[in-house]
Amino acid sequence: MAAAQQSVEPAVSVRDLSKRFGSTQALSAVTLSFARGEVHGLVGENGAGKSTLGKMIGGLYHPDTGELDVFGNRVRRWDIKRAQDAGVVLIAQELCLVPALTVAQNVFLGRERRTFGVLHSGLERRYQELERVCRFGLPPDVPVDRLSIADQQKVEIMRALARDARVIVMDEPTSSLTADETTRLHDIIGWLKSRGTTIIYVTHFLEDVLAHCDRVTVMRDGRVIRTADTARETKASLVEAMLGEPADMLLPERPPEPGGAPLVEMRDVYSGEAVRGVSLTVRPGEIVGLAGLVGSGRTEIARVLFGCEPADSGRIAFRGEEVRAASARASIARGMAMIPEDRRAQGLVLTRPAFENVTLPHLGGFSRMGVLARRAERAAVEELFERLGVRPRQVDGDISVYSGGNQQKVLFAKWLLGRPEFLILDEPTRGVDVGAKARIYQLIVDIATSGTGVLLISSELEEVVGLSHRVYLVRHGSLIGEVAAAETSVEVLLQRLFGVGDTPTTSTPSGNGEDQ
Numbered sequence: 001m002a003a004a005q006q007s008v009e010p011a012v013s014v015r016d017l018s019k020r021f022g023s024t025q026a027l028s029a030v031t032l033s034f035a036r037g038e039v040h041g042l043v044g045e046n047g048a049g050k051s052t053l054g055k056m057i058g059g060l061y062h063p064d065t066g067e068l069d070v071f072g073n074r075v076r077r078w079d080i081k082r083a084q085d086a087g088v089v090l091i092a093q094e095l096c097l098v099p100a101l102t103v104a105q106n107v108f109l110g111r112e113r114r115t116f117g118v119l120h121s122g123l124e125r126r127y128q129e130l131e132r133v134c135r136f137g138l139p140p141d142v143p144v145d146r147l148s149i150a151d152q153q154k155v156e157i158m159r160a161l162a163r164d165a166r167v168i169v170m171d172e173p174t175s176s177l178t179a180d181e182t183t184r185l186h187d188i189i190g191w192l193k194s195r196g197t198t199i200i201y202v203t204h205f206l207e208d209v210l211a212h213c214d215r216v217t218v219m220r221d222g223r224v225i226r227t228a229d230t231a232r233e234t235k236a237s238l239v240e241a242m243l244g245e246p247a248d249m250l251l252p253e254r255p256p257e258p259g260g261a262p263l264v265e266m267r268d269v270y271s272g273e274a275v276r277g278v279s280l281t282v283r284p285g286e287i288v289g290l291a292g293l294v295g296s297g298r299t300e301i302a303r304v305l306f307g308c309e310p311a312d313s314g315r316i317a318f319r320g321e322e323v324r325a326a327s328a329r330a331s332i333a334r335g336m337a338m339i340p341e342d343r344r345a346q347g348l349v350l351t352r353p354a355f356e357n358v359t360l361p362h363l364g365g366f367s368r369m370g371v372l373a374r375r376a377e378r379a380a381v382e383e384l385f386e387r388l389g390v391r392p393r394q395v396d397g398d399i400s401v402y403s404g405g406n407q408q409k410v411l412f413a414k415w416l417l418g419r420p421e422f423l424i425l426d427e428p429t430r431g432v433d434v435g436a437k438a439r440i441y442q443l444i445v446d447i448a449t450s451g452t453g454v455l456l457i458s459s460e461l462e463e464v465v466g467l468s469h470r471v472y473l474v475r476h477g478s479l480i481g482e483v484a485a486a487e488t489s490v491e492v493l494l495q496r497l498f499g500v501g502d503t504p505t506t507s508t509p510s511g512n513g514e515d516q
């Protein structure tokens with residue numbers, strides 16, 4: 001490498017890096033450098049090549065052509081082990097922990113010998129040190145397969161820290177973290193930066209990029225569009241660069257006001273600690289929002305309604321008929337569908353093509369009628385892929401190589417294919433890019449317009465306010481109010497959710513459902 005244009009070489013620099021997978025040009029002549037001690041954001045639409053670049057830096061993939069320099073040294077042979085020895089660690093979008101090993105064993109895996117027995121005192125001390133920095137509060141002796149996805153994500157972060165990484169690629173690290181945990185991750189990133197660590201931060205949360213990164217690179221179709229100081233970018237400028245055109249960030253128009261009897265009704269439902277005396281209705285063609293802070297019980301209410309969790313008391317009715325012995329299977333048979341929050345953890349069979357992943361739960365319905373139905377089914381899946389903008393478009397594509405966001409769209413298609421009468425959406429746009437968001441909004445509106453009742457849970461209050469007809473406010477497992485979405489705003493909702501200026505007359509105290 002030509003020696004001295006600058007006194008300090010970048011931590012990582014790549015030149016003319018290209019990578020092709022079959023017919024997909026995942027990266028085209030990418031030239032880019034990451035300075036020492038900088039937090040560098042990487043943004044772009046689903047499939048833009050962000051993860052591919054991250055994996056190349058982390059030693060998982062090899063470039064077809066191009067050069068990679070790490071701390072001024074030209075890398076000739078590169079794999080995960082060599083990358084780690086050079087201080088480069090990737091926290092992948094698809095987590096890779098050893099399920100049967102404990103938290104601490106995973107944290108120190110490949111780092112210390114003999115981590116398979118009981119944690120010895122040296123490691124125990126080391127673990128406590130890491131915990132002081134991270135304050136995740138994970139149980140060190142529990143096997144990671146018993147942890148939630150969010151907690152597994154934290155194990156990955158601790159592992160990168162345990163390896164004393166000088167460069168950490170974080171591929172969508174916050175996609176399953178709560179707001180609190182995300183804040184803590186950002187603190188950790190700040191701390192790492194102060195120690196001179198370089199962070200390459202891949203995310204779809206543009207606000208986070210603007211707030212926490214020094215520079216940001218926008219990618220599109222495997223190319224670098226530009227790198228700039230975040231101070232020079234705005235959300236709109238990034239979106240425009242990502243899409244290649246000014247973004248239409250507008251929400252579609254709400255579907256017409258629904259009428260008629262409730263399609264779904266919950267009356268005074270209690271379940272465990274999480275759901276306390278909930279009464280709500282959704283009419284056919286109505287979009288009803290559940291707004292609440294993370295942990296308020298939104299997801300639990302949906303799970304009870306769908307039959308994943310039992311109700312301890314109260315009544316649930318569907319089309320006016322009381323639902324007894326609810327189960328998810330019975331709910332699906334009744335015409336309900338739920339797209340859960342934790343899509344990555346559930347539902348994709350990575351060894352089967354995309355098409356089969358979509359049709360799997362619907363085989364009964366389509367296969368009975370043989371070849372013709374098969375063709376109809378194919379057409380239906382193709383149409384859904386088109387509407388969601390799934391890339392690659394071929395429905396026979398190998399699902400395991402779809403980018404993270406595109407896998408999510410496929411899961412979405414899977415539940416829409418059944419044309420449910422009632423649809424529960426839990427964080428439907430998490431992890432998908434801005435273009436796909438707009439498509440998903442349109443799809444939700446179309447579904448409701450066709451008569452399906454929708455229960456919409458989202459942490460993005462703009463979404464809830466913009467799409468719903470009515471919004472219920474959830475706090476501590478109870479509904480503390482109901483508003484017409486057209487007559488409220490994100491600010492008002494937030495104030496009420498945080499309990500600012502709440503008066504007893506506008507909120508229903510949670511303790512009044514005891515009299516059954």
Ligand SMILES: Nc1ncnc2c1ncn2[C@@H]1O[C@H](COP(=O)(O)OP(=O)(O)OP(=O)(O)O)[C@@H](O)[C@H]1O
Pocket residue numbers: 021022024025026044045046047048049050051052053093391392401402403404405406
């Ligand atoms: N192992 C692979 N085999 C075949 N194609 C692949 C493989 N890995 C990635 N691709 C393809 O390369 C392109 C870039 O994918 P990549 O995962 O880098 O996108 P991304 O920017 O990370 O997207 P997302 O935001 O959805 O995570 C996609 O079209 C993807 O399908």
Ligand SMILES: [Mg+2]
Pocket residue numbers: 050051052093171403404405
């Ligand atoms: Mg990715």
